Amino acid sequence: MEHTEAVCVAPVRFETHPKQYVHLRLEIEPPVARLILDIQEDRPLRPGYPLKTNSYDLGVDIELADAVQRLRFEHPEVRVLVISSGKDRVFCSGANIYMLGSSTHAFKVNFCKFTNETRLALEDASQHSGLKSIAAVNGACAGGGYELALACDEILLVDDASSAVSLPEVPLLAVLPGTGGLTRVVDKRKVRRDLADVFSSLGEGVKGKRAVQWHLVDEAIPLSKFATRVPDRAKALAAATPQREGAGVELAPLQGRYSDEGVEHRYVSLKIDAAARVAELTLRAPEGDEPTSAAAIRERGSELWALRVFRELDDVLLELRFNRPEIGVVVLKTRGQAAHVLAVDAALAENQADWFVSEVLHHMKRVLKRLDLTARSLFAIIDEGSCFAGCLLELAYAADRSYMLAKDHGPTLAFSALNGGALPMSNGLSRLATRFLADPKKAEPPVGESLDAEAALDAGYVTFAPDEIDWDDEVRLAIEERATISPDALTGMEANLRFAGPETMETKIFGRLSAWQNWIFQRPNAVGEKGALTLYGKPERARFGWSRT
């Protein structure tokens, strides 16, 4: 029923640059940037599925994620992003079906998670960077194509006989729209649920005025006026959005070194123990010469520790997800001087009115969310020489549990203002607030305090605090034991325990929607021999088992 879950042949790499884009064109004409989807049919990430009719695969999405990220850092002068198509009569036909049909279950799930994170980053940019977005839908806009449009602030649709928005996954492929479509239709655009039902079960989608009436799009514009209406709307949106002062900050390549043994970045290392199915992920504090004024921070650019260390962490998390599927436990470690991290945090907190500093903080936040959403068991190991301070302390609260060595002059925890809510989880709460739902006053971090293992254990800041005699055995056994448990059960368990408290559109997408999608992604009706996803494009019609579950 299921494809072999082998590691893909060549590892996926996530760093790219507009100059290297294959499928997207980024044209900047401040205050507007245009991102043109012109997907090259003959250049899929892996051979075997031509990317017809502007359909996408992970390779396209990596470029999209990069473009949105760069606009935020490198182009503060851009306040509106217009996403359109470079093809005639098709905006985007969504994720490539043959790619999905020929992927392992694990890849499908991780692909959807990544594309979801990218769509959410687009919305995060709108909310926090004043980078508004318009989907200029000049033709068929199906499935993931419409889901991309849904992530924009406005959807403008050509009003002609053929341009429609649609979510044809359910009727045509027997799967769900996997990139937040159902959630955004009813929760973001607040489309009436019965209309959403009709829309999502209608292969051909909805056009023109009806699409506006149902609130599936914001405007339906005759083709003759489309070319002027789109820039008009872009200008209007830009005018309503505050300017960001000063030049952009270029994101230099990270130039990590990748090998079978792991990844080496300047501040982040990933060490793989394939036999044990354990990875050690270590983050290092800065050296102590980090800038403190907004001007100096800007000057340091992408070499700024706070930006670089989280970009490196992001890269390593994606490495784990896509290239190291069999790693079950990630041991989170830190090294360095707490004072240096606390100084960085203080400088960031003090200068957050500066747009670049604000971007650095929002980037930290997104990477930490990526960590929260990584389906691996996360154990924070607070050992000798560790540096769980301020923003690095968040790792311990993203972890499923933590072990802290209890000894005289042993490791300590140190809190900064950033632990208090500047880096929220996708449920909208800080990690401390999520941890201490039963005791909300503990959501306030004890800024300036430094706690040893005993104090940290008493106050509930760590899970366990073995002494030197027990330390090695206790930590080793815990990791070994975890690595023997069924990975699927752990994924489900962690997805439920990590996100206590309120739900948001974001947690609904990753909790409710993705979980259902993952379920459907293994049902015989979708991926069995006679399943709709398997038989897509073939003359044979899918055959379904009719039991409703």
Next chain:
Amino acid sequence: MEHTEAVCVAPVRFETHPKQYVHLRLEIEPPVARLILDIQEDRPLRPGYPLKTNSYDLGVDIELADAVQRLRFEHPEVRVLVISSGKDRVFCSGANIYMLGSSTHAFKVNFCKFTNETRLALEDASQHSGLKSIAAVNGACAGGGYELALACDEILLVDDASSAVSLPEVPLLAVLPGTGGLTRVVDKRKVRRDLADVFSSLGEGVKGKRAVQWHLVDEAIPLSKFATRVPDRAKALAAATPQREGAGVELAPLQGRYSDEGVEHRYVSLKIDAAARVAELTLRAPEGDEPTSAAAIRERGSELWALRVFRELDDVLLELRFNRPEIGVVVLKTRGQAAHVLAVDAALAENQADWFVSEVLHHMKRVLKRLDLTARSLFAIIDEGSCFAGCLLELAYAADRSYMLAKDHGPTLAFSALNGGALPMSNGLSRLATRFLADPKKAEPPVGESLDAEAALDAGYVTFAPDEIDWDDEVRLAIEERATISPDALTGMEANLRFAGPETMETKIFGRLSAWQNWIFQRPNAVGEKGALTLYGKPERARFGWSRT
């Protein structure tokens, strides 16, 4: 990988009575009732799995659901329910593993849904009926056993060497606790997420003081004091809970007639078209002689239309879920005089301070929630002679879509005060508020108005309003088309579109938790030939694929 999803041999029936209980004993000593789990090993619902160590199957849960329901209606003098075990040294070891291992995927999913609804009914009784509950845990309390305790207001645990609470599903069975356990641990009891992680991955569970410290239980009590402490706590809880005046109302048997063609109740009919995979579910309005004063309503007892029609609906919904798995579309119809329903609603709204009237309303609410959570496509057909008024109109808003016949002197919709929030969905909103998220003022029902198809369509109260010429074809085609779509994709789609807006612990259980559980319930690591659920109790150890997804 998957067991055949055939209909179970003998249909499951859900009506029972304390006199018929096999596994439970209900002892009433006002203000306390004791429910004693004394599960008969040799009397499972289906042959093949002895119910050892107080493990349960659907048969046990049907008795539990009945007991809670009867206490609310029949025993207003009871203010505290103490749940304990009739066995030595074991409280309850949860759902029977062999039963789960030998069930179809569809049965597992529906079993968990029903047990979840029963646990939520226990909490609903605490919140709305002043029926508090105590789990008196006098021994091992594992998996579903602990999940039952979690649904109680208080958990009292014997403090001895062997009594522990545990959720061993993840480490031992490679599945999730399926009855809300993970959600209630972190969201209801607000156990710290790292402690919840340790607890949920520890087969042997947590005992005594540690269980109290982690807030997994409320008290750990030495065995010598347990027999006095439990009644003391029960008395204290009862004293803090207001009394309910007057005698109880006995729930008389419904005596429906069941056949291959469907079910016939006094006010509810289910007509099965097996070939088309469509069922027609019709609710009939009262005759017009329903009582209007609290005293007369009480006098009418379980023959009261408002109580009886929703009890019948409940029975039919369970019939659909468990005995008619291949029915894909449920056509919701109503018949009778709107004025009669509106009179009932007015009487209920006016007398809701009366505990019995309040129970009737909360029962309506629960049954309508059961409808919302039924994984079948629901189409409301508002045709000639229909009676979508007041509480029956809720059916149209529980439906995925509605079709209303447009003609002169055709059907109308009529609103009552009950449409305004007395019958909330599990997301906490009324169905109208969920429908009109984009336009909150429409959450207020136009009480007293009667709308024909054109007016209803204009105001957004129905999805489609075909005229007489189109009616037959449009309705027929819509139903036929729906019945051709993959049932799994529809289940996922409906689970996402029906619950727009806020999430609650209840929606988290059915959305996030159940969806993950359903996913895991089909993973080879759980149910494959070498899966942990399959091999439970056998000498062979499970073998897992290690890919984390």
